[in-house]
Amino acid sequence: MxxxxxxxxxxxxxxxxxxxxxxxxxxxxxxxxxxxxxxxxxxxxxxxxxxxxxxxxxxxxxxxxxxxxxxxxxxxxxxxxxxxxxxxxxxxxxxxxxxxxxxxxxxxxxxxxxxxxxxxxxxxxxxxxxxxxxxxxxxxxxxxxxxxxxxxxxxxxxxxxxxxxxxxxxHVNFPHLVERVSLIVIIAFGEAIVNLATYFNNKTPLVYAALLLLSLVLMFASYAILSDKLINHHQISKGFVLMYSHIAIVVSILLSTVSLLYLQIKNVNKSFLFFLIIGSLSLYYFSLTINQIYNENTCKFAIRDFLTLITIFSLGAVYLWLVISSELGIAICLLIWNLVFFLDFLMKSKNSLK
Incomplete structure (x- = not known):
């Protein structure tokens, strides 16, 4: 406590x-x-x-x-x-x-x-x-x-x-370590939601807040699947990759938080915003998937799984570039992008745990 x-x-x-x-x-x-x-x-x-x-x-x-x-x-x-x-x-x-x-x-x-x-x-x-x-x-x-x-x-x-x-x-209590790193991720997502509250006002269309909030929910849902469903909590491990990857995850969530705030700033450089979003999401999902080394043996990622994730990311990046000048387009892109990642992780968990 x-x-x-x-x-x-x-x-x-x-x-x-x-x-x-x-x-x-x-x-x-x-x-x-x-x-x-x-x-x-x-x-x-x-x-x-x-x-x-x-x-x-x-x-x-x-x-x-x-x-x-x-x-x-x-x-x-x-x-x-x-x-x-x-x-x-x-x-x-x-x-x-x-x-x-x-x-x-x-x-x-x-x-x-x-x-x-x-x-x-x-x-x-x-x-x-x-x-x-x-x-x-x-x-x-x-x-x-x-x-x-x-x-x-x-x-x-x-x-x-x-x-x-x-x-x-x-000497490592691995279940306790998984629980602790999950809590720091929840804290980082809490900061993202607090900043997203600026979209909930009478001047900004509610659709922006809804789309962006759902995007954050899907990002967290992907994390929850990998950390709660796929990782073997009862193993003997030093947990080095787990700890360092979670520092990267926190960095990526904070960068995603800033990118959401930048959507409201008219004079932000669109190319910079594109690379900020790309960088934060690539760091986030790379840090998630690298933790697959702790998964149950039946839940390990194969080459096909990695290729699928790379394809999803590449298609999302192309879509984002096409809509980077539109705030609504970016919000829709982020929702679809994170939804596809979530569905892929969900299917992986269902197939692996059968």
């Missing part, structure tokens, strides 16, 4: 992230702003995942564990309030909050009592490196210090990939 309570803070944090790219500049998103957006998503998701992994592998739900959780909740709100593209202004506030959160996580991993054959030392090494680089960045100060902080965040994000062989898969 405390983990669910912890998630509420990240509802707020994730709601702050799209504001970084909420308003296009000259009809599009500047590259530097987009990279800042990606980095902040990685930072927020990284903190969330390290906390999830700790509770998944080591926590006994004792007072020390819950105290660390509550402290990070407090600091996460402070962190979220300093999410923007004006890094010069929020440099010390944002990174100080990260220092506290990383230090709290480090202490949780350090003081937990586990058996001798454990892998917590790997987490301690990664968190210690990240902590030292962020502190060094704060000591150096802006602007040079920001590069040390970024290096720390990137190390915290990618170093587990290079050290994957050092992690013990038998």
């Amino acid at each position: 405390f983990e669910l309570f912890y998630d509420l803070v990240f509802v707020y944090a994730i709601s702050r992230i799209p504001a970084m790219i909420h308003h296009p500049v000259n009809g599009s998103i500047p590259l530097i702003t987009f990279l800042q957006f990606l980095l902040v998503v990685i930072v927020v998701m990284q903190i969330w995942f390290y906390q999830v992994i700790y509770f998944n592998r080591y926590s006994k739900n004792k007072i020390g564990d819950l105290s660390g959780l509550v402290l990070n909740m407090f600091v996460a709100v402070y962190l979220a309030n300093n999410i923007n593209i004006e890094w010069r202004v929020t440099f010390h506030y944002f990174n100080t909050a990260m220092v506290v959160m990383v230090a709290t996580l480090f202490c949780q991993y350090l003081f937990t009592k586990v058996e001798e054959n454990n892998d917590k030392k790997v987490f301690l090494i990664i968190l210690e490196l990240e902590f030292l680089l962020i502190v060094l960045g704060l000591l150096v100060g802006y602007p040079a210090g920001i590069y040390f902080c970024i290096a720390g965040y990137i190390i915290g994000f990618i170093l587990p990939i290079f050290l994957w062989h050092m992690f013990k898969e038998e």
Whole structure:
């Protein structure tokens, strides 16, 4: 229950992230702003995942564990309030909050009592490196210090990939991990629906809101089929692909959220909008299908399944290009596109589970 309570803070944090790219500049998103957006998503998701992994592998739900959780909740709100593209202004506030959160996580991993054959030392090494680089960045100060902080965040994000062989898969509670990553996806979709609420007014035809809401519902329904019906929840796995793919899924949902908002902006560059929608949907469905490695043996994807998905995506991209100048055309395209993906996944689940 405390983990669910912890998630509420990240509802707020994730709601702050799209504001970084909420308003296009000259009809599009500047590259530097987009990279800042990606980095902040990685930072927020990284903190969330390290906390999830700790509770998944080591926590006994004792007072020390819950105290660390509550402290990070407090600091996460402070962190979220300093999410923007004006890094010069929020440099010390944002990174100080990260220092506290990383230090709290480090202490949780350090003081937990586990058996001798454990892998917590790997987490301690990664968190210690990240902590030292962020502190060094704060000591150096802006602007040079920001590069040390970024290096720390990137190390915290990618170093587990290079050290994957050092992690013990038998320590992972896989059903719990699937449940937790599903919740962060629900949070991201909740942010999309909140932003979609701007379409529900007396100036915008209701058909736009209906079509776009149904599109989001179908996207989530596809996720629900793959994560709930096809994945084997009771397996022994490190879950690396599951965790990293869900970071990509969150990024794709946030980008889809922004693209829905851009439909209402008259001066947005149509070519940019096309590639934004294409990029977000391709990332979303690729991240979904890559998780098929966790499916039941009878539910694994064959070459034919991948070719079908590529065909659906290609036809949808062509259709989108033809209607990119029409807001209604885009809304209809998204509905049909996501509907076909959903029907394909639904047929796959029915055939596989017979």
